[in-house]
């Protein structure tokens with residue numbers, strides 16, 4: 001059987017959400033974050049759809065940046081994890097990539113190489129996330145050192161990453177912003193702090209460049225909110241179809257572990273989607289699924305390639321289309337019910353299923 005589950009990607013919605021980021025921070029430039037295959041939406045397709053509207057792109061790895069260049073993307077591309085080897089630095093020089101420097105081991109590699117042309121670098125500072133970044137208080141030293149470096153085209157952009165911006169009540173963002181602004185004072189360089197949550201919720205983080213990611217794909221960066229609350233349009237619709245419809249009797253048990261019993265004589269449907277497609281196994285029985293304009297509910301456990309849904313009072317037959325998330329069912333809600341965040345569901349589904357593009 002042809003695989004029935006696919007991710008439909010609405011590139012018009014992607015552009016709408018990018019406009020939303022631009023409007024939220026009108027005086028900042030935009031580095032659109034398309035790491036992890038554009039959060040499962042397709043690296044090159046997403047880049048092509050956004051290139052005329054964005055000032056640059058950010059990816060995690062050099063290989064992703066090279067793929068963008070090979071696809072003809074000519075705007076600045078920042079590699080967020082930077083480089084680990086001399087070869088990666090040579091690729092950066094050849095393809096005019098901007099390399100994040102977050103660790104002194106990277107400086108050593110830069111010192112020991114002679115590049116054919118100087119490259120753009122970005123200094124990443126740790127202001128409290130304690131993941132990647134040079135110590136914030138040492139920024140003057142690193143800035144001077146890199147401005148004078150033979151392999152660097154100065155001045156470096158200076159950035160930091162926010163740990164708690166998705167929580168509007170948290171005071172941690174204020175602490176990070178204060179530290180970043182105090183330490184970078186007097187340095188003549190562009191700066192960047194805001195992810196999606198910073199872009200929409202913390203104007204003081206906008207600086208010269210915003211770095212929106214998840215909001216571009218139409219899901220809210222804030223806990224407990226969905227796309228609609230933030231005027232975003234979901235980009236991915238995860239679709240599948242019904243491959244069986246049965247009548248079952250009251251008390252009949254459904255799926256692995258026989259965890260769910262039919263409460264009455266009823267019709268159920270089997271959808272050809274499961275955790276192999278990126279539909280989360282942790283999603284509890286009773287979670288919503290959209291069928292023929294109705295909200296149905298899952299029954300029992302999610303299998304590898306199937307789920308069972310309740311078709312009581314829902315007219316549906318084999319072959320009918322089912323939406324697992326998208327414009328009718330927010331992925332934010334499905335993520336919440338399965339104890340994770342939309343980022344994870346989008347990456348898993350988008351990278352596991354065939355993608356079909358609309359509105360190129």
Ligand SMILES: *Cc1c(COP(=O)(O)O)cnc(C)c1O
Nearest residue numbers: 033161195196197211212213214
């Ligand atoms: C992933 C990432 C972003 C984008 O974050 P969202 O929460 O998806 O908006 C921005 N900056 C850095 C350094 C990142 O790694």
